[in-house]
Amino acid sequence: MKILVFIKLVPDLVEELSIDPNGTALDTTWMRMIINEFDDHALEQAILLKEKQTADVIVIAPDVEGVDEVLFTALAKGADQVIKLTGDFSNANNHAFARAFTPYINNIQPDLILTGVQANSDIDGSIGPLIAACQNQPFIGYVSGVILEDKRAIVRKEYPGGVIAEMSVSLPAVLGIQSAEQPPRYVAVSKVRQVMKTANIEEHQFDAIDISGSPKTNRMFQPETSTHAEMIEGNPDEIADRLVSVFKEKGIL
Amino acid sequence: MSRDIFVLIEHNQGQVSEISYIMLAAGRDLAIAQGSQVIAILFGNQAENLAQNLSADKLLYVNHPALEDFTQDAYLITISEIIKSRQPGVVLFGNTTIGSDLAGAVSISLDLDLASSCKYFTSDGKVVSQICGGKIMVESNFSFTTTLITMLPGGYKPELGQSDHPPAIENITPPSLENLRIKNINFIQPESSDIDISKEPILVSIGRGIQTQDNVELAEELAEALGGVICASRPVIDQGWLPTSRLVGKSGKQVKAKLYIAIGISGAPEHVEAITGSETIIAINTDPKAPIFDIATYGTEADLFDLVEILTHRINQAKGNR
Numbered sequence: 001m002k003i004l005v006f007i008k009l010v011p012d013l014v015e016e017l018s019i020d021p022n023g024t025a026l027d028t029t030w031m032r033m034i035i036n037e038f039d040d041h042a043l044e045q046a047i048l049l050k051e052k053q054t055a056d057v058i059v060i061a062p063d064v065e066g067v068d069e070v071l072f073t074a075l076a077k078g079a080d081q082v083i084k085l086t087g088d089f090s091n092a093n094n095h096a097f098a099r100a101f102t103p104y105i106n107n108i109q110p111d112l113i114l115t116g117v118q119a120n121s122d123i124d125g126s127i128g129p130l131i132a133a134c135q136n137q138p139f140i141g142y143v144s145g146v147i148l149e150d151k152r153a154i155v156r157k158e159y160p161g162g163v164i165a166e167m168s169v170s171l172p173a174v175l176g177i178q179s180a181e182q183p184p185r186y187v188a189v190s191k192v193r194q195v196m197k198t199a200n201i202e203e204h205q206f207d208a209i210d211i212s213g214s215p216k217t218n219r220m221f222q223p224e225t226s227t228h229a230e231m232i233e234g235n236p237d238e239i240a241d242r243l244v245s246v247f248k249e250k251g252i253l
Numbered sequence: 254m255s256r257d258i259f260v261l262i263e264h265n266q267g268q269v270s271e272i273s274y275i276m277l278a279a280g281r282d283l284a285i286a287q288g289s290q291v292i293a294i295l296f297g298n299q300a301e302n303l304a305q306n307l308s309a310d311k312l313l314y315v316n317h318p319a320l321e322d323f324t325q326d327a328y329l330i331t332i333s334e335i336i337k338s339r340q341p342g343v344v345l346f347g348n349t350t351i352g353s354d355l356a357g358a359v360s361i362s363l364d365l366d367l368a369s370s371c372k373y374f375t376s377d378g379k380v381v382s383q384i385c386g387g388k389i390m391v392e393s394n395f396s397f398t399t400t401l402i403t404m405l406p407g408g409y410k411p412e413l414g415q416s417d418h419p420p421a422i423e424n425i426t427p428p429s430l431e432n433l434r435i436k437n438i439n440f441i442q443p444e445s446s447d448i449d450i451s452k453e454p455i456l457v458s459i460g461r462g463i464q465t466q467d468n469v470e471l472a473e474e475l476a477e478a479l480g481g482v483i484c485a486s487r488p489v490i491d492q493g494w495l496p497t498s499r500l501v502g503k504s505g506k507q508v509k510a511k512l513y514i515a516i517g518i519s520g521a522p523e524h525v526e527a528i529t530g531s532e533t534i535i536a537i538n539t540d541p542k543a544p545i546f547d548i549a550t551y552g553t554e555a556d557l558f559d560l561v562e563i564l565t566h567r568i569n570q571a572k573g574n575r
Contacts, residue, residue, distance in 0.1 A: 016542070017388055026385075041491070117353075122369055122370070123393075124369060125357035129358040130361055134361055138325060138326045141353060160505075162504070163265070164440070167324070178504065179491045213360055213367060215380065215394055215396050217392070219392050221392070223388075228546060228547055230552070232551055232552065236555055239555050239564075243553075244564075244571050247479070252511065
């Protein structure tokens, strides 16, 4: 059994985001990139499956600043092989990534491809259904549980209101992971450092990207909302007092 | 290519999802601007009755046992056939557990452009999407071929997508749906042993900002003081700090509280769409740009670790408990 996990780095939303001078893309100069949290869940799910039965977990990620650490961390968590796609991905969208992976997927022939169900930077759909369609494989997203059987997977797909659909899908297939069966595990930095000394990241150069598939972006902007909360200023005591009077006004206290 | 706006109606277990009405309302806006029609598309098994209150100029209905519940492969084959033969101007999908699974695959299969997370259309015919947890908006053009769009709630009122006059139904012969690779086994309903947060008037909700499991107690004490209950956004539930029945958001519960206090919640679209029905929303978040402040009634940038304990104490004082 081979499980391929696709990982992408996304802007850290805790940091200030800004738009580049052309006005059509995020300014990446000072942008801090972190692993897409749903991809982290996809990796965890892959490793949980590996622990239950024999499987090779192969992680593939496009080259972005910070990706080496993410890939070494994946190895420290239990991935067997990590691949970095190098090239100029500054304009790349999910369509381009999905197409770029196609030859590697054909080469590896995984039984299962896992990726995060969405990423905060998606503008042309999430990547899972795109990869699946490039491979002519079925896709199930919003998955929060996977059991592997011979030639098929039984998955739990989440619907609104806490309803879960139990589905079976024949392999090979692509799954978009909403959450792993356990929170992503923690690995000590020392363990990651140790892996860095011995392990290798395989690199594959990728030259041409095809970004067709998303409409042309006119502009990006930060939302100027018509409404905003009435902000309560002051020290914690003053804020608490004001909130208590709000509760009284609303008939809650 | 026609200029018609196709809307794929989403339904689950015999209920049309709210996003379907929102898409019909959005589609109507576009159709009026472009002088075209809104065509609803419904897949199902003996499900024509679901069309009764859809506001559309026409309904294309495909009946097949394999289309009773959503599966990505049966839906993909069926919608692709319809788009190929009818060539609409725009196809609207929900940015949901159904539409998001589907739209990207249609885009690759038929080589059509896809814009995801659309919040609204501008009056001069541009698509405005929301990314980066609601912190960045992207304005794009429609393509010259059929444009596929996945829609978020929030930009249009669902009531405007409803009508007392059901649309005329055109039945479409289903494509061959043999050898499907995905099968629905069954639906598991949420456990009903816990309280139902969608019916609770006072909710104290926690997000990633709560940081550790030990800190959950801070919010519990606040909820207790207010006579309310505690709930959470996705990251807290994923950590297992609260049960799934307390999840507020896209795949959890929609709430309509009298008072909703969001503590350490940034306000990602998946969360916001589920709380906007609340009367008073109070947001506590140290990030002044957190999108939660755009929908909250009151907000404060105070650190929750400085504020929540004091607030609980003040409430108890006000109640005369101390």
